[in-house]
Amino acid sequence: MHTDTERCVRAVQSKDARFDGWFFTAVRTTGIYCRPSCPAVPPKPENMTFYPSAAACQQAGYRACKRCRPDTSPGSPEWNARADAVARAMRLIRDGVVDREGVPGLAARLGYSTRQIERQLRAELGAGPLALARAQRAQTARLLIETTPLPMADIAFASGFSSIRTFNDTVREVFALTPGELRTRAARRSPGAAPGQTPGVITLRLPYRTPLTPGNLFGHLAATAVPGVEEWRDGAYRRTLTLPYGHGIVALAPQPGHIACRLSLTDHRDLTIAISRCRWMLDLDADPAAVDDRLRADPALAPLVDKEPGRRVPRTVDAAEFAVRAVLGQQVSTAAARTHAGRLVAAHGQPVDDPEGGLTHLFPPPRRLAALDPESLALPRSRRTTLTTLVAALADGTLSLDPGSDWGHARHQLAALPGFGPWTVDVIAMRALGDPDAFLPTDLGIRRAAAELGLPSTPAALTARAAAWRPWRAYAVQYLWAADSHPINFLPV
Known part of the structure; x- marks a missing residue:
C-alpha cells in the first residue's frame, strides 16, 4: 500500500487508525517516522515519504516518533492473510527464528537460499531479515526498559542483542533516547505504576x-x-x-x-x-474493515456482521498442541474433548507453579507423546491410531505446523494421515495454521446456522455459495457459529 501515495496522504491527513501497521510515514523535515494516526499536525504532503515497515524507516535514517510510538502499531494484516514466501518469512521472523537460527536458519525453513530471501524481503519491505529482526529487538528492549526493573545489561541480552554496546547504540538510534532516558520518561508518564510493581x-x-x-x-x-x-x-x-x-x-x-x-x-x-x-x-x-466489508456484501450474513462486527478467529499459541486437541475432539462433545486433553496433560505434561491461579502443567510436546503407550489412552482404537500417527509425524519432523509452514503442503500432509477427514484438516488450517480462508461446510453448527439463514445446508452447495466470501471464509465461520447459543459465543460470567 505504501506505493499508493495519494491514498497514504489521505490516511495521514485524516489520522485514520485503520492503516496503522499497513505503512509508516517518514517526515523529511524532522527526521522522524510515524504511524498514520499520529496526533501531531500532519506534515505537508511534499515532506512525506512512505515505507512498508518500521525497519525500512530505520534503515533510511529516521527515528521513531516519541508521541505516536509507531513501533507499537498493530502488525500488518498482510502477513497473516497470505501464504507466499514473504508472508511465511515475516511470521517466522516475528516468532524469533532469525534471533535463534540466523538468516540461514530462516532460509532453510522456507526452502530458499539466503540470497533469495534477502532479495524478496528487500523488494517488498525495504529491509532484509536482519534489519527486520533488529527492529523487533528494539521494540522488545523498549518494553523491558519501560515495564520491568531489570538491569540494562540483562535487558540487552534478553532482547537478543549480542552486546551492551549494540543495545545502547540501537536504542539511541531508533528512539533518539538512551535506555536510561526511556525508563525515566516511562516513570514520569505513570508515576503510580513503577516498573516491577509485581515481581516477575x-x-x-x-x-x-x-x-x-x-x-x-x-x-x-x-x-x-x-x-x-x-x-x-x-x-x-x-x-x-x-x-x-x-x-x-x-x-x-x-x-x-x-x-x-x-x-x-x-x-x-x-x-x-x-x-x-x-x-x-x-x-x-486482522483487518476487520476488509473482512466485514466482504462478508456484509452477502445479504444473508449482513445482519450478523452488523450486529457484532469485528469478529476474530480464535487461534492457538502452539499448532502441534492444537492438532492433538483436534484429534481428541473428533466426534465428541466439547466437555468430553476437554476431559480427554486434561487426562493427557495430567499424565504427561510438565508441572509448573502458578501463584496467581490454578494452572498446573504445560501441554506435553509431540516428542513426549510419541513415547506413550497407546493402550493407556481411553479412546476408540481408530482414534488411538490417528493420535499416535500424528504425534509421531510431528515428533520426527515429517509434519511441520510451525508459523512458516506452507498451508497447502501442510493440508496435503494432514489429509494423508489416517483418521483425518475434511473437518479435522480444515479446523487445524483455520485455528493452528491461520488460513483465513479455511472453511468447515461439514460442521453441524455451520450447517444448522446456514439453514436458519436461508443458505444452502448441504456441504457442496454451501461451499459453492461461500465462494463469494473468499478469502475470508474462516471469519464467515465465526459469524455463522454466532447464530447458535453455544457457550463458545459468549464471554464467561
Missing part, C-alpha cells in the same frame, strides 16, 4: 484495529480450555506457554481499545515470542 510479571497493552467483538474470541478459548493448561479467572483468559528458552504464564483480558496482557516468564528472552504468539492466538493483526 510484565504488564503491557496489545493494540488491535477496531472494531473487535471479544465474546466469541474469549468465549471460545474459555469454553474449550484444557484443565491445568488454561482457565478463565477474574475476567481474564489465562494459560501456560511452552517457549524456546523456557516457559511462561499469560493472562489476557479484553479492554476498550486494547487487550491487557500480564506475562510471567522463566526467561525474558522469550518476551517477543510470547507477545507474538498471544497476538496470533487472538488474531489481533
